[in-house]
Amino acid sequence: MNNQERYELLLDSNLLRDNEDQIVGAYIIFKDVTNLRSLEAQVQRSDRLAMIGQIAAGTAHEIRNPLTSIKGFLQVLKKTFESKDMAKEQGYIDVMLDEINRVNELVNEFLLLGKPKNVLLQKIDVSTVIKGILPIINNEAILHKVHMNYEESSGLPPVIADQELLKQVFLNICKNGIEALTDGGTLTIVERLDPDGRFVNIEVHDTGPGIPVYVIDKIFDPFFTTKEEGTGLGLSVCQRIIHDMGGHIRVSSKGYGTTFTVSIPCT
Ligand SMILES: Nc1ncnc2c1ncn2[C@@H]1O[C@H](COP(=O)(O)OP(=O)(O)O)[C@@H](O)[C@H]1O
Numbered sequence: 001m002n003n004q005e006r007y008e009l010l011l012d013s014n015l016l017r018d019n020e021d022q023i024v025g026a027y028i029i030f031k032d033v034t035n036l037r038s039l040e041a042q043v044q045r046s047d048r049l050a051m052i053g054q055i056a057a058g059t060a061h062e063i064r065n066p067l068t069s070i071k072g073f074l075q076v077l078k079k080t081f082e083s084k085d086m087a088k089e090q091g092y093i094d095v096m097l098d099e100i101n102r103v104n105e106l107v108n109e110f111l112l113l114g115k116p117k118n119v120l121l122q123k124i125d126v127s128t129v130i131k132g133i134l135p136i137i138n139n140e141a142i143l144h145k146v147h148m149n150y151e152e153s154s155g156l157p158p159v160i161a162d163q164e165l166l167k168q169v170f171l172n173i174c175k176n177g178i179e180a181l182t183d184g185g186t187l188t189i190v191e192r193l194d195p196d197g198r199f200v201n202i203e204v205h206d207t208g209p210g211i212p213v214y215v216i217d218k219i220f221d222p223f224f225t226t227k228e229e230g231t232g233l234g235l236s237v238c239q240r241i242i243h244d245m246g247g248h249i250r251v252s253s254k255g256y257g258t259t260f261t262v263s264i265p266c267t
């Protein structure tokens with residue numbers, strides 16, 4: 001189309017005849033099925049997501065149990081090494097415990113990808129939630145030489161959400177933003193009421209390189225990552241959490257910089 005947008009059309013054509021069966025013309029009907037097609041794709045995608053979620057959550061349980069016993073025995077071993085003054089061996093145990101904690105964190109993300117645990121929907125103040133995790137984000141920002149901006153907005157209505165899950169969403173999105181700012185830059189968090197008054201919008205903007213068009217459709221897919229050490233689970237978990245609260249996440253990235261907008265219901 002002239003406006004550079006892509007449409008999917010269903011085309012139907014036939015001849016037109018008069019009473020004597022003489023051909024008097026023809027018709028072609030173009031029907032715009034763009035919405036129908038994208039709806040189909042959406043349903044397929046959420047089916048696939050649900051399946052991946054179930055598998056991941058099932059596997060995660062199986063991994064967590066042996067991990068717990070390995071961790072327990074390692075802690076016992078560490079005590080033994082301590083009592084025998086075996087510093088080098090104690091160091092090895094520390095490394096192993098660290099690695100186990102990393103696996104545990106990953107497993108926890110898997111579990112969230114499946115059915116979320118008891119979600120506690122409450123009236124909460126978004127600014128309080130953000131201020132609660134600001135020190136963590138600030139730390140991460142300083143570590144990556146990133147400048148951090150938080151524009152608190154007063155007089156926002158409370159949102160209806162799960163506080164702990166919401167923290168996780170903001171942490172994930174801010175972490176991505178900071179990771180995109182490899183040469184420094186600015187991460188900005190802005191809060192505002194959606195024009196229609198039904199959502200509170202949290203915008204997380206970074207001045208990073210942006211997301212290429214061929215990547216942007218995939219970033220919410222589980223296990224999609226462009227990072228060497230990435231899990232590709234961050235955004236899919238965020239998406240799941242926000243959807244369960246009746247909200248949505250949008251991303252816009254044109255040229256330089258990226259903005260993630262998290263909309264949380266407030267009525
Ligand atoms: N702020 C951002 N700027 C650029 N790319 C981003 C940004 N946020 C997410 N992405 C892209 O989305 C991908 C998926 O993100 P995520 O699901 O959090 O997984 P991970 O961070 O483990 O790669 C990232 O690998 C990256 O390519």
Ligand SMILES: [Mg+2]
Nearest residue numbers: 172176234235
């Ligand atoms: Mg991430």
